[in-house]
Amino acid sequence: MSDFAxxxxxxxxxxxxxxxxxxxxxxxxDGGTKDGRWQKMPQKLTEAYPYAFTVSYVExxxxxxxxxxxxxxxxxxxxxxxxxxxxxxEQLTALTNRPKxxxxxxxxxxxxxxxxxxYEQKVAPLFACASISTDVIVTENANHARDxxxxxxxxxxxDGVVCVGGDGMFSEIVHGLVSRTQRDNGVDxxxxxxxxxxCTLRIGIIPAGSTDCICYATVGIxxxxxxxxxxxxxxxxxxxxxxxxxxxxxxxxxxxxxGYGFYGDVLAxxxxxxxxxxxxxxxxxxxxxxxxxxxxGAVSFLPATDTLGTPRDKTRCRAGCFICQHDGQxxxxxxxxxxxxxxxxxxxxxxxxxxxxRGKFLAINAASMSCACPxxxxxxxxxxxLADGTTDLILVRKCSRFNFLRHLLRHTxxxxxxxxxxxxxxxVRRFRFTxxxxxxxxxLDLRENGxxxxxxxxxxxxxxxxxxxxxxxxxxxxxxPHAAIEVGVHCQLIKLFARGIEExxxxxxxxxxxxxx
Ligand SMILES: Nc1ncnc2c1ncn2[C@@H]1O[C@H](COP(=O)(O)OP(=O)(O)OP(=O)(O)O)[C@@H](O)[C@H]1O
Numbered sequence: 001m002s003d004f005a006x007x008x009x010x011x012x013x014x015x016x017x018x019x020x021x022x023x024x025x026x027x028x029x030d031g032g033t034k035d036g037r038w039q040k041m042p043q044k045l046t047e048a049y050p051y052a053f054t055v056s057y058v059e060x061x062x063x064x065x066x067x068x069x070x071x072x073x074x075x076x077x078x079x080x081x082x083x084x085x086x087x088x089x090e091q092l093t094a095l096t097n098r099p100k101x102x103x104x105x106x107x108x109x110x111x112x113x114x115x116x117x118x119y120e121q122k123v124a125p126l127f128a129c130a131s132i133s134t135d136v137i138v139t140e141n142a143n144h145a146r147d148x149x150x151x152x153x154x155x156x157x158x159d160g161v162v163c164v165g166g167d168g169m170f171s172e173i174v175h176g177l178v179s180r181t182q183r184d185n186g187v188d189x190x191x192x193x194x195x196x197x198x199c200t201l202r203i204g205i206i207p208a209g210s211t212d213c214i215c216y217a218t219v220g221i222x223x224x225x226x227x228x229x230x231x232x233x234x235x236x237x238x239x240x241x242x243x244x245x246x247x248x249x250x251x252x253x254x255x256x257x258x259g260y261g262f263y264g265d266v267l268a269x270x271x272x273x274x275x276x277x278x279x280x281x282x283x284x285x286x287x288x289x290x291x292x293x294x295x296x297g298a299v300s301f302l303p304a305t306d307t308l309g310t311p312r313d314k315t316r317c318r319a320g321c322f323i324c325q326h327d328g329q330x331x332x333x334x335x336x337x338x339x340x341x342x343x344x345x346x347x348x349x350x351x352x353x354x355x356x357x358r359g360k361f362l363a364i365n366a367a368s369m370s371c372a373c374p375x376x377x378x379x380x381x382x383x384x385x386l387a388d389g390t391t392d393l394i395l396v397r398k399c400s401r402f403n404f405l406r407h408l409l410r411h412t413x414x415x416x417x418x419x420x421x422x423x424x425x426x427x428v429r430r431f432r433f434t435x436x437x438x439x440x441x442x443x444l445d446l447r448e449n450g451x452x453x454x455x456x457x458x459x460x461x462x463x464x465x466x467x468x469x470x471x472x473x474x475x476x477x478x479x480x481p482h483a484a485i486e487v488g489v490h491c492q493l494i495k496l497f498a499r500g501i502e503e504x505x506x507x508x509x510x511x512x513x514x515x516x517x
Contacts, residue, residue, distance in 0.1 A: 020058040027052035049074030051081035064220030097234035099159035105145040107165030115208040149176025160202040166209010189250040204231040204497035218498035231497040238387040238492035246482040262363040264472040294398040296436035301428040304390040313383040319500040324387040360398040389491030397422040432486040
């Protein structure tokens with residue numbers, strides 16, 4: 001390197017893996033790059049080293065944030081400079097996991113309605129710098145992206161699909177892509193017995209929504225630049241998807257939370273109060289807590305007896321998670337019938353390997369990932385995995401308001417929220433719920449007759465101790481039209497342009513490390 005000088009201090013060094021280099025650009029002697037960007041260079045330096053090139057690379061900042069940094073190398077010989085540029089370009093071309101052509105959907109109305117602006121100002125320039133070409137569709141209505149993916153999109157042209165929006169937009173992309181993949185492969189989504197075909201295209205999420213839970217769970221932060229850089233370097237994070245069925249009919253896919261009782265009631269109530277804006281979640285949460293309704297029914301579940309982890313583990317699912325890698329490779333082909341050994345839980349009924357719990361519940365939650373977010377840093381199930389083919393089924397039985405409050409508060413403290421007599425948690429591959437008053441398919445009819453009015457009055461009165469017969473299922477923020485459902489987990493059905501949450505280095509202060517090749 002004696003013929004080179006980098007524009008960083010002498011005597012310090014920093015190495016960058018080729019996999020985290022975004023691009024290399026040649027610099028004109030007068031300081032302009034061939035792509036039109038300008039850089040100021042000291043005159044003395046340009047005289048001694050008239051040739052130069054700039055390398056753009058990923059730099060880690062605080063709290064899982066990634067930034068694009070540039071370092072310029074100056075050279076005394078033109079041929080040598082060209083050789084470096086050529087070699088780096090060859091190395092980048094050899095990285096076959098990087099996307100070259102992407103299909104981008106922008107929801108202009110998600111979150112603070114900044115989707116278009118975020119994409120144009122923060123993401124598009126990075127994609128251009130990394131020579132990624134894009135076809136961009138700004139959605140015109142809800143389900144535009146889902147329906148386009150399901151039918152019209154020429155998927156063969158692309159290396160991935162990117163959505164600019166929130167969790168609802170991501171859900172649209174998942175539904176469109178998974179449904180299209182099953183249709184193209186002749187798989188019937190209605191049958192829980194069918195093994196779904198994994199999607200080949202990876203999905204990128206540029207966060208521009210209100211909550212961005214999926215970004216928090218897969219990247220560790222909701223930052224558009226960080227997410228764009230994960231797309232550019234071609235990261236790949238497999239993710240499980242649950243399919244939700246009612247009476248052998250497919251209803252929806254879920255990747256994060258399925259919640260009946262408390263979380264279903266909060267969502268149903270908050271939907272009626274959209275006019276309140278984001279404050280409606282706090283309002284409805286408080287109101288639902290006060291109403292303290294419980295729901296009777298039976299939960300049957302197929303325990304995941306062949307996985308390494310449990311919901312009470314202290315370890316967390318992080319980048320390169322051993323458990324996700326292990327399960328993905330060894331067990332993804334298992335049919336539920338292959339894991340029929342009952343776990344060591346003595347007070348459960350077991351029928352054909354299925355556990356059955358009957359009773360009155362304040363909440364029935366299935367967390368397919370930790371569901372951690374700034375409001376609940378540990379999440380509903382802190383040790384849940386992104387891609388181990390299971391979901392954590394959390395049953396909160398009827399208890400006093402005080403005890404339920406203790407349980408809810410533990411989501412924000414270090415204490416174990418499952419260590420309470422009225423809470424049980426099971427890692428499962430499949431489960432079903434049958435409400436007590438609905439052994440057949442009549443719960444919707446019940447909702448539509450006079451009882452609906454009665455139950456609505458009860459719902460709206462915190463003082464009423466009479467619980468309505470039914471709650472609603474909150475499926476990743478959408479209300480399901482049925483209470484009786486059956487759910488199966490499909491191991492690693494989709495892949496994201498992400499790598500899971502990286503462990504933070506001990507010395508987090510990585511601000512502006514000097515860089516040299
Ligand atoms: N052009 C559009 N007009 C109206 N609604 C749209 C449009 N495009 C997408 N949607 C719908 O808007 C809903 C919400 O969008 P999105 O998830 O992007 O933002 P959000 O709800 O604010 O964020 P989060 O889901 O993270 O809370 C989605 O369910 C999606 O189906």
